[in-house]
């Protein structure tokens with residue numbers, strides 16, 4: 001084997017005084033790290049394969065395992081980090097583009113952590129969510145500019161199509177193929193129980209899941225995988241994916257190894273072929289083309305489904321969003337550069353795009369300056385990690401938020417960031433039947449319901465603290481936010497004052 | 502002088518409100534309303550008081566009455582140049598006042614009865630109300646030291662820094678006669694002492710007094726500013742006035758429908774309605790979701806021929822309505838009504854979010870009271 005100069009990043013620490021040699025770890029690790037060595041009469045590990053997913057740790061009945069960061073180090077260098085050096089070795093060995101999974105893990109500012117929420121004292125009472133109604137119902141969609149009355153002068157309550165959500169948290173796009181059947185089923189069932197929506201991503205919709213249609217957003221991406229009339233009719237809304245925060249400007253890539261069985265049928269492509277969606281939609285080379293696609297999707301569905309256009313947060317996002325708003329979209333989803341992915345070129349993931357906080361603030365303000373904010377709703381995504389992030393997004397101006405990584409964590413993901421390998425030990429980002437079976441959809445759905453219910457409670461608590469009893473009064477209410485440690489330009493873009501002001 | 506809102510800070514305040522309305526259009530002097538608001542002296546702190554009166558300028562009924570504060574001669578000259586350029590000024594005079602030690606540092610206070618110049622109006626392609634409201638907004642945000650605080654027809658706002666009863670005496674309100682009087686006493690935590698910051702806040706004939714501190718303020722402000730309004734004062738009353746102007750004048754909602762927007766019923770209440778009502782309420786709440794007002798408030802809105810009283814949907818601020826014969830009384834406290842009308846036929850506290858809208862009888866004449 002050629003010398004790759006790559007040493008294990010993690011160390012598998014096995015307490016031999018506890019290990020009974022039961023081989024549970026070997027059964028759990030799809031990466032083949034653990035093996036029973038009959039000669040030595042004990043378990044041994046091949047650490048080069050370990051991705052630190054904690055599956056074996058969680059399943060070791062004797063608590064004999066621990067995965068720790070290997071202390072092996074390069075000579076200290078503030079410029080050349082260990083990662084930078086290792087990546088060079090890898091590319092020198094392979095000649096290929098580096099791939100990564102999940103969101104940008106680099107050290108960029110997380111503006112959520114520099115924003116603080118207000119609460120009432122004296123001049124205005126806080127409201128106790130346990131004793132008073134506290135409302136999180138949200139409608140996404142265009143609001144009309146003119147009202148109609150009938151001959152008797154009564155309002156005619158007709159509206160463009162709306163997406164009604166009990167809580168302003170939706171599950172964002174993850175395709176069947178990039179994640180498993182059981183993961184999709186968990187998301188679909190949870191969305192139904194929560195009165196919100198999940199999103200098919202670009203992989204089509206499995207026949208079994210058509211019954212969750214009222215809680216499904218069906219995506220149309222540049223590859224058009226799995227798109228046909230019934231599919232478009234099946235969902236509550238249609239999302240045109242222009243871009244994704246983790247990889248703005250490029251298309252998706254699902255390796256042939258994951259295109260098996262039902263995944264290939266659902267995508268309507270042959271088994272084993274790589275599913276490569278083009279970087280742009282080849283029928284959208286400009287904003288007028290987007291308008292045509294929006295209207296043709298509306299026409300197919302008789303104007304009954306709101307159309308979402310999802311764009312990645314890039315430098316000029318405010319102007320782009322304004323163009324999208326004028327092209328007939330009912331909802332715009334903005335995906336920040338820390339958003340997750342099943343696989344993306346590392347350099348793009350880590351260096352392209354801008355933070356969702358700044359993008360969202362700029363878009364919301366631009367749409368207001370142009371007087372068109374109520375003709376479109378905004379969903380913000382791209383690393384919403386907690387109910388506090390979600391509420392801050394709403395205070396900045398979002399109508400709702402998309403979560404995906406948080407949802408996968410609820411399903412057991414340990415953020416080992418090796419989804420692209422297809423060997424997810426937690427049964428999520430894999431199509432291997434024995435691994436998929438590890439995720440029980442009953443339990444998965446319940447854990448998702450628990451998570452979103454808990455977040456919704458927390459949002460209500462914080463709203464009550466501010467004396468706000470309905471989520472729409474929080475939307476865009478930037479005076480309820482203050483920045484800490486931000487400079488004037490950052491504060492200006494976010495449209496908030498500094499703490500103490 | 503410092504104005505409110507100028508440095509970008511918002512000043513919370515508590516308050517007292519009171520109103521008298523004659524359904525028959527009987528015109529009474531300002532004496533009673535002063536006694537009523539004075540009863541709630543404790544709810545003000547001397548940093549702002551004011552009144553709105555309707556039916557007080559019958560001789561100039563068809564003209565817009567502009568009440569203006571000037572900080573000095575220079576701002577007056579500039580503002581008048583603007584007014585003469587855009588309006589036919591039929592009458593102008595100082596607003597008569599009575600000096601008293603309780604009211605200090607008064608600006609120049611002038612009144613103009615005007616109508617838009619026909620040429621300017623047709624050039625602008627606007628209806629007269631929109632033309633006037635734009636001119637008011639232009640003066641208030643563009644001419645330093647000039648502030649138009651009243652701009653309706655056959656109505657006027659009178660306000661100052663001081664306790665409301667002193668403000669009433671200062672403006673000699675006993676000399677005016679109106680079918681509707683609204684009063685406000687302010688309890689701000691602090692103010693720059695600018696007279697324009699006192700309430701009522703008015704645009705055209707719509708005057709609003711408000712007690713409370715709304716928690717939805719910035720959501721409402723950012724929403725309404727999309728439609729050409731500029732919330733320069735950063736006060737609740739200002740944003741509420743613009744919201745009502747937008748919903749009623751520009752979107753054509755009734756006051757009752759506007760109340761369903763700003764103090765929308767809870768979803769659980771809406772769900773319990775019959776189908777048509779459910780759809781109507783859901784529609785209003787959804788379409789105008791950015792104009793829902795949360796947090797404590799009680800407001801009284803005066804307009805030509807009517808008045809509306811409204812509480813926030815949790816009723817976090819007190820408000821009482823009383824009736825005697827054809828007169829309706831509204832106040833933060835019952836005592837403020839009893840002090841001027843001890844024999845009420847009916848007294849009630851409207852529920853949270855339930856608008857009380859009272860209008861002149863169609864046959865109402867303008868009697869002297």
Ligand code: SF4
Pocket residue numbers: 012028029030031032033034049050051052053054055056057067425
């Ligand atoms: S890859 Fe996961 S299951 Fe395998 S050894 Fe490492 S932590 Fe354990």
Ligand code: SF4
Pocket residue numbers: 053101102408412413414415416417418419420423424425426427428429
């Ligand atoms: S989904 Fe699976 S493979 Fe991907 S990060 Fe999570 S645990 Fe690892």
